[in-house]
Amino acid sequence: MAKPHILMVPLPAQGHVTPMMELAHRLVEHGFDVTFVNTEEPHARVVGALQAAGGTAALAGIHLASIPDGLEQEERLDVVKVIESYDRHIPGHLERLIAEMEASGRPKVNWIVCDVYMWPCFVVAKKFGIRLAALWPAAAACLAFNIKIPKLLEDGLVNDKGLPERDETVQLAPGVPPLQTSQLPWINFMTPAWQRVLFFLGTKTEELSTLAEMVVCNSFRELEAGAFKLLPKNILPVGPLTPDPELRKPVGQLLPEDTRCLPWLDAQTDGSVVYVAFGSSTIFHPRQFRELAEGLELAGRPFLWVVRADFTTGDLSKEWFDEFKARVAGTGMVVSWCPQQKVLAHRAVACFVSHCGWNSTVEGVRSGVPFLCWPYFSDQFLDRSYVTDVWRTGLAVSPDADGIVTKEELRSKVEQVVGDNEIRERARLLRDAAGRAIDQGGDSYENIQKFVDLLRQ
The missing domain is CATH 3.40.50.2000 (Glycogen Phosphorylase B;)
Incomplete structure (x- = not known):
């Protein structure tokens, strides 16, 4: 019987690639066939870093693939062009990759597991009838702040551009970090254009996360107990994610490691x-x-x-x-x-x-x-x-x-x-x-099992 085939698609940035790769290793351990898809530029960097470390053999069951993003190098600094390219190019290229894999004899893709913000995957999954789950790579509290944006707008703490209207401390619930309104997660992000896009994505977080059958987080319940009380039941902690106990498996570095x-x-x-x-x-x-x-x-x-x-x-x-x-x-x-x-x-x-x-x-x-x-x-x-x-x-x-x-x-x-x-x-x-969370019987351990059971359906 063929292994279930999972297509995994991170947002193409180091902080998103690493937890997705760690999750990919965990799924391989549970008997899944994983294809890990980056856009061409980060794919080349991941492959380059792996080659510098001795090759791709340590991936052990993770197949690397790439798709174009339709951008020139300098355009990747322009957030408007990035968003346009995601809408215009990525769905079609992802569709072609799936078709080419199946034509070459690879198993049919059973599930897509993508970054919550890789919305083109949601489009492709719906078109092909592929089931979809997602990874939230930041803190659960960050997800909670994004989901509470309508409340922050209603209370007049931020305006419709996400910028603070008043300088005060916000705490969503006991145990959730208190934050100044000037330091909300979508603020202080490189340029005003990037800040506006991050806020827009923040407003879409709840909608996107509900389109996934399950969302897993690189966190654990005891670490963020207050935040998880604010989140829907389909959002589960499975962390701390790690590639393997000995830390020998690669985590998708975009730069070569200096092991000296x-x-x-x-x-x-x-x-x-x-x-x-x-x-x-x-x-x-x-x-x-x-x-x-x-x-x-x-x-x-x-x-x-x-x-x-x-x-x-x-x-x-x-x-x-x-x-x-x-x-x-x-x-x-x-x-x-x-x-x-x-x-x-x-x-x-x-x-x-x-x-x-x-x-x-x-x-x-x-x-x-x-x-x-x-x-x-x-x-x-x-x-x-x-x-x-x-x-x-x-x-x-x-x-x-x-x-x-x-x-x-x-x-x-x-x-x-x-x-x-x-x-x-x-x-x-x-x-x-x-350690208790990821050991047998721990909350994250049990949630990984729930995730695996879902992906086997």
Whole structure:
């Protein structure tokens, strides 16, 4: 009997690809045949990163496929063109991919599992009569805020463009992070055009999620108990998602990993290293970049810092950065990308200086690592509020009057986080709760079984 064939389609961005790939590995373990579909540009980057790590064999049952998005490279920065291309190009290309797979002898697609915001998949599923489920890759609280947009509009807290009408704190329910209206998940997102689109998608979240037979989240009930009480019953936590207990399977990285950091960590003492990483999208002004670098140097602790090639604008002096790396060579390591889950699970890591993207947040929680929060945009402020106000497993940096986090502020907060035994103990307890959720009999374990049973129908 042929394995059930699942087509999995993430939104083409690192924070969406990773949890979808982790979910794909889980479905392969349960006997499904998975085709993982990216648009061409991220597909090429995923394949390139896999080849750099030794090839695609570690995917073990996940077939990679790609479809065009109809965009030139520079057009991918124009949100209007992106949305137009999704409506105009992706449904037809997805239909052709399905037809070509079946013509080549691949099994008929039984289900599509897509990102909640990959609405072209909903169109294709309906046309082909394919059943559909979805993954929500952010916090359940973020989903709850989106579903409550009509109430926020009714209460006059935001206008019809999603912008705040009043500066006040919003808390949807006990246990849900309190947020300033200026930091709602669709605000502070790159450009006004992107902000408007994110708000529009937010208004469609409830409609899209109800079109899926089940929506699964990379979270667990004890982590977000208040948020899950606000959500429909077809939305279930299945996290923390992980590719495998040993963290050996690839998670769809768009950049090659520098694994030299792992033996470097092995040489450090337990609980000594400050790990600093800001995800795939954060960009720092050169002045802020220098303050960050000098703050790490000033802290005087071993540090591992992820610096992407596009992490700062082009007017940062290469000579200055080379001199900095030479000065700290004995205590610090700078890499362009790394296997973050393995890093966070390492005994040497003392704290995580993070932008608080949801993947990073869940990975830190799962490893019991205290946080120093430094959000950049969108839902990262919500995730910071979870860390500092609800779980109390970390602190946040405080920018000065010019919006700069100074080197003295960074040094001070690192020392506070690393030296706070109560923060460390709460982080450990949350790590243990994450383990219980995914162990046999745990809530996320049971929900994965429900999801698998549904996909076998």
